[in-house]
Amino acid sequence: MLVFKEKSALRDYLSxxxxxxxxxxxxxxxxxxxDGHLSLIxxxxxxxxxxxxxxxxxPTQFNNQEDLEKYPRTLDNDIQLIEKKTAKNSIVFAPSAQEVYGENVSSSHxxxxxxxxxxxxxxxxxHFDGVGTIVKKLFEMVEPDKAFFGEKDFQQLLIIKKLxxxxxxxxxxxxxxxxxxxCGLARSSRNALLSKEDRLESAFIYEILQQAKADFGTKSVIEIEEDIKTAFQQHPVLxxxxxxxxxAKTLAPFSSQKEKYRAxxxxxxxxxxxxxxIALN
Known part of the structure; x- marks a missing residue:
């Protein structure tokens, strides 16, 4: 499988x-x-x-330096996983920060x-200035026809469409x-930072979303929000x-059942x- 670390070589190949x-x-x-990434592939x-x-x-989409430092980095394993699980038509682009940003690692507005x-x-x-900056740079380097993003980061998906x-x-x-x-937990690279016990506890997040979906239309939004807050206050870990x-289109607060909403x-x-x-209606 082909692995590129320089944008010039990537551009030549894709051209x-x-x-x-x-x-x-x-x-x-x-x-x-x-597996979430693999499903996107x-x-x-x-x-x-x-x-x-x-x-x-x-680095520019982290507003917390500690969060950046502890973010899992497993490049060799990632390359092996892509090679093992996907067809030969996949290639990897793994640039350095300098290759992407040069000497000025900063966000555009x-x-x-x-x-x-x-x-x-x-x-x-x-955060979203950092996301917009890196996605714009990557789009300009790769020049793809189509780009695929998971709905777990639904707000980010809307931001990229706006970009x-x-x-x-x-x-x-x-x-x-x-x-x-x-268990229902949305797949995320951050899940690798959870212990086995904490991962099972985290399934509570999806349970809460499913409860909100079940209550939407029968309870008011204020009642649903209060129920969720109370449930978390009683949870020993989360x-x-x-x-x-x-x-679902604008992220504006609830106004009418005629619109599509997400929790x-x-x-x-x-x-x-x-x-x-989760989609509510």
């Missing part, structure tokens, strides 16, 4: 593929790959001739509008269904950061932060 009329799919990751394989998987822990002001935008200052709109980059952004462990019911949650399992969401 030749495009001249042969092959379509390019792109799955950007921060590594520590799991499968989506891309079914839609495109060539799949580029980037592996890069992006984007006017994403109201969609960036809720939830992750509220609790992680500068494409703002920058007029010729790439189709495709959201893919959340991939879950048997600590709730936020729970919100928001419009969003962020919680800590000891010092590991996990997020998840």
């Amino acid at each position: 030749a593929q495009k001249k042969a009329n092959k379509t390019i799919g792109f799955v950007p990751t921060m590594g520590a790959l799991h 499968e989506f891309a394989k079914n839609a495109c001739d060539i799949v580029v998987v980037s592996i890069f822990v992006n 984007f006017n994403f509008g109201p969609v960036a002001s809720f939830m992750e935008g509220k609790y992680r200052n500068g 494409v709109e703002l920058t007029n980059l010729p790439v189709e952004v495709i959201g893919c269904e959340i991939n879950r462990e048997k 600590k709730l950061e936020y729970f919100e019911i928001a419009n 969003f949650i962020a919680a800590y399992v000891k010092n590991v932060r996990l997020i998840d969401n």
Whole structure:
């Protein structure tokens, strides 16, 4: 399997593929790959001739230095996993920070509008500027026809669609269904930081989301939110950061049952932060 660490070599290779009329799919990751990532690669394989998987822990989207330092880095294992589990049409792009940013490791500012002001935008200052910066750089390096993102990071998915709109980059952004462990926990690279016991406790997050879905339409949003807060206050391990019911297109607060809504949650399992969401209607 081909592995590129320099953008110039990657561009030369992909340019030749495009001249042969092959379509390019792109799955950007921060590594520590799991079955959720592999499912995105499968989506891309079914839609495109060539799949580029980037592996890069992006420093500009972390507002907490400790979180950046402890983020799992398993490049060799990631490459082996892709090679073992996916077809030969997958290639890896694993650049250094200097290759991506040069000497200036910093974020650009984007006017994403109201969609960036809720939830992750509220609790992680500068996070979406970091996401927008790295995704724009990667899109410009890879020049994919289609890019695939998991709906676990649903707000991020909306941000990236807005980024494409703002920058007029010729790439189709495709959201893919959340991939879950048997207990219901959304797959995430951060799950590797959990003990076996904590991972089982974390299944509570999905249980809460399912309860919110069951109650939506029969209880008021305020009642659902209070029930969730009470449930977390009684939980011995998990600590709730936020729970919100928001419009699936704009992330605005609930206003009418006629719109599509999702429930969003962020919680800590000891010092590991996990997020998840679910469609309500």
